[in-house]
Amino acid sequence: MTQKNTAEQTVKFYQTGTFTVGNRLLDEEFRTVQATEERSNSIDSGHRACQGCGQALGARYALDTAMRVTNNKIIAANATGCLEVFTTPYPETAWSIPWVHSLFGNVASVASGIAATLKAKGDSETRVIAQGGDGGTTDIGFACLSGLFDRNDDVLYICYDNGGYMNTGVQRSSATPGGARTATTMPVGEHPGSSFNTGKFLPAIAMAHEIPYVATASVHDLHDLERKVEKAMSFRGARYIQINVPCPLGWGSLPAHTIKLARMGVESGLVPLFEAEYGELTQSTKIRYQIPVEDYLKAQRRFAHVLKPANVAQLETIRALAEKNIKRYALL
């Protein structure tokens, strides 16, 4: 599937060292939507995201793609969270699309309501996107999201997974990785960091609802992200994309390492990238250069304690997780 501006790259260009995709090294038709002159701009500059915010990047690419493929006919609903707060400090807004924020836990239902209006008015052109952080998605907004899936409402739900409640100062969510330090799972005592519960891996839960399309993506591969959003928009009904978005503040990482960390998460096997249609896995992205999970953890303060010799058991658990993902999603 190679299309203008949204190419799933057939040839992979990486600049040495940073692994950054070299937009400028590509033929024009293979570049991301952001590289074109007539590109849309769903989220304008001047917003208040932290430096190196993966969510700001992911949201812009996802929504710009949706704008492009719908000819700017999208309406977005947003859960409370970083994305909402940093884009709409009253009286300013960074959004160039119709956008609504209601509450923290109801974005899926708000989006369903918008879709219901479009249906009642016979508008099949305008499409609806719901978006929220992992807390707003896997915890407080979970019931509404499951309801949306159940009804198969015509909404694309995008979860920006930064592994915690970042907007309120980095607390644990049910998507926080095991072992990670957050403000409510501090590295003290016998079991430092976030517990190794089963957590909630929402893409799998979404698949269990057998909705038309589920995908995971990561901000290090924006071409892949764009392709998946475009694919999602080609379906009607409920669709779910979860984007892995590093958060320098919450992860204790350097703003300049956001892209690199996103890539390392994937290459370590901890962040599996795949697609599924109607509950069946259709494709997963192979790891190109497998890296040890330690390399990924090392670059983040939230895992500093895990790398201490006393906590080797934690490290083993995380390794096992990566291996399980690799096997389950055939990542090698």
Next chain:
Amino acid sequence: MLQQISGSIAVANAVALCRPEVIPCYPITPQTHIVEHLSSLVKSGQLQDCTYENVESEFASMSFCIGASAAGARTYTATASQGLLYMMEAVYNASGLGLPIVMTLGNRAIGAPINIWNDHSDAMSVRDAGWIQLFVESNQQALDVHIQAFKLAEALSLPVMVNMDGFILTHAITRVDMPDQEQVDRFLPPFIPRQKLDTESPLSIGAMVGPDAFTEVRYLAHHKQKEALTIIEQQAEEFANIFGRDSGGLVKSYFAQESDIVFVAMGSVVGTMQDLINDLRSEGYSVGILSLRSFRPFPANAICNALKNAQQVIVFEKSFAVGMGGILASEIHMATQRYADIQGVQISSVIGGLGGRTITKQSLRKLVDKAKQGDLDAEVFMDLEANTVVRELKRQQDEQSSGPVAENILRDMGVVSASKTH
């Protein structure tokens, strides 16, 4: 057209005549028949261009309404009691965003102890939520006021809650005059939102507001409710012109201005009171009723105007603030304090009909007699079983142990408990 139908069916048919475009629903007694009937109307094609959706909770239902209304649809839902509490966060949000959603509240008590019967605890739990809250006395009013509610909501860009007593009205089969589509269309023009989510002119709704503007935003909400005082009266008049009936408005006086003793009440109990005062007046009592049809906005001036000749006011309400007392009574107290024409009126707060307890003419008559003799207490719990209360208080004193109170009382009253210990 005259029809013999239940209050719920009457309301559902009236709502359908208003051409709603989006209706999410979630079941809870005693409002369920309304949304059930609407579901059939949509399915059968009698109500067209309407998206009806079964959602997974009341929180989702009101959130669904928020999205639908923000996108420009005429939006309706219904709930009661626990359902209202479950959607609470979204209830505040809907009014904060200025969305003209109409919701029926089939008034019901709030647990624990769980109780499906009528009182006004649910309505009172959202009295500060910024919604317009209207009360109806009869099923005819219920259907009439729903038609007005859409017009009012859209004129003000505010959500409107129509309160109708659970079971007493929702389930009662009475004769109602059902308007025809042409009449309703004449009264209620299509909904044209002031602002909506529109790809042609994108706007952001629901931005974060800080200390610099929050007070002004809140004050403007208050101001809008005050504007509603005028609009509600105007629309009731307009309604009367088209439909030939008096329905709605802020207050309704039944001999209130010319009586010494005046009941103030909301909802279906006004009907029982009317029966009673017809008897009493023929016996020579000087007694009247002031029915509050709009609770939010609170029509302080209209109330005081109607009460200015009263000597004794009996505020009767089906809920109260635990640890404080009558809510309506204290609001009426405040209003009369501010109103220069009212001097030295006695206000008694009567709490009755809680959790569906029957309100009898006999008990109401006792209140009037006591008031007439000048010894009606400032706070009365009508028909309170004093023995039960005294026994339970004594037990609590003796045992010094904690536990769910209702179960103790039930055991005491001889109700079989699952534990089979009694």
